[in-house]
Amino acid sequence: MTIENRCVFWIMINYSLFLMSIILMAWTSIERYLFIYHERFMLRHIISLHYIPIIVIILYSIFFYVGTVLLYNCESTYNVHLYVCGGACYRYRLEFGLIDMVINKMGSVLTTFIVNIILITHHVVQRHRMKRSVISAKKSQEWVRFYFSHHIFLFIFIKQRSLKLSIQLLSISLLYLISWMPYATIGLIQIFKNTPFLTYLLSTFFIYLPYCPVLFLPFICLFSMPDIKRKFDLAFNLFYHHFTMPKQNQVHFITKNPPECTNRPPLVIQW
Numbered sequence: 486m487t488i489e490n491r492c493v494f495w496i497m498i499n500y501s502l503f504l505m506s507i508i509l510m511a512w513t514s515i516e517r518y519l520f521i522y523h524e525r526f527m528l529r530h531i532i533s534l535h536y537i538p539i540i541v542i543i544l545y546s547i548f549f550y551v552g553t554v555l556l557y558n559c560e561s562t563y564n565v566h567l568y569v570c571g572g573a574c575y576r577y578r579l580e581f582g583l584i585d586m587v588i589n590k591m592g593s594v595l596t597t598f599i600v601n602i603i604l605i606t607h608h609v610v611q612r613h614r615m616k617r618s619v620i621s622a623k624k625s626q627e628w629v630r631f632y633f634s635h636h637i638f639l640f641i642f643i644k645q646r647s648l649k650l651s652i653q654l655l656s657i658s659l660l661y662l663i664s665w666m667p668y669a670t671i672g673l674i675q676i677f678k679n680t681p682f683l684t685y686l687l688s689t690f691f692i693y694l695p696y697c698p699v700l701f702l703p704f705i706c707l708f709s710m711p712d713i714k715r716k717f718d719l720a721f722n723l724f725y726h727h728f729t730m731p732k733q734n735q736v737h738f739i740t741k742n743p744p745e746c747t748n749r750p751p752l753v754i755q756w
Contacts, residue, residue: 492563492570497550499569503695504589505546510661510698511596512538514654518604549589553581568692582676590669594661601654608650653709657702664697 516535519527527534550573559574575581668691675683707713 488565489561489563492565493555496569496573497547497554500550500554500573501546504549504593505543506698507590507593507597507661507665508542508546509539510657511593511600512542514597514600514604518600521604522607549585553585557581568688576672577676577679579676582672586669586673586676590665591673594665594669598658598662601658605651605654649709653705656705660698660701660705664694667691668694 516527516538519534553575554573557575557578559578561571561574563570576585668687671683671687671691675687708717
């Protein structure tokens with residue numbers, strides 16, 4: 486296999502997996518919103534709204550870069566010592582460069598961020614409505630005390646869940662926004678005016694930012710699960726106490742000549 490063929494294969498694999506990950510994350514955010522607020526509708530159309538979009542996203546990510554990297558006719562100069570052999574030449578073409586940077590990358594990341602912000606806002610509004618209903622129930626008559634206590638418990642439960650969900654969604658959204666928007670913005674500017682400074686900036690610093698979601702997203706998902714978080718806390722506390730707590734002196738009694746065992750008959754009590 487020649488250097489050019491290896492670079493083309495590596496570029497297609499690299500670009501396809503990255504695009505697949507950010508579009509799937511965008512669709513997962515939309516699907517999460519639909520499952521929370523339109524669960525019955527999603528379950529009735531589970532094939533058309535869950536399985537088919539995933540298959541379409543995977544095929545689109547593969548065939549888009551097969552067409553732009555392998556079949557598109559432009560002059561590419563590959564260098565195996567550079568990141569992904571220096572990249573594909575289609576990125577500097579107006580038509581495919583805009584589609585890739587604006588629609589595929591920036592559009593997917595902004596969709597993830599906007600949908601998660603809408604979901605967080607929806608939770609905050611619901612919590613505020615629940616709080617108002619609790620206050621109005623408190624001001625009512627004596628016979629609604631049980632109703633009020635039940636709503637207090639339900640309000641606290643929803644508040645804790647919405648807080649955890651908000652932290653998780655904000656973490657995921659900001660992780661993708663910080664990782665992809667600088668890279669996509671510089672790549673978009675290079676389509677219209679490419680300078681050595683932008684090339685140096687992109688190839689030295691921002692080209693590695695898209696790897697951050699791959700590295701940190703599993704930890705965000707793990708620490709948002711209560712059982713996993715509890716196990717991590719327990720392991721950390723055991724590790725901390727093992728190395729910080731002073732070890733107490735233990736006294737052991739050692740007998741050189743242990744007493745011999747005698748087989749005595751049991752005592753008999755006579756009446």
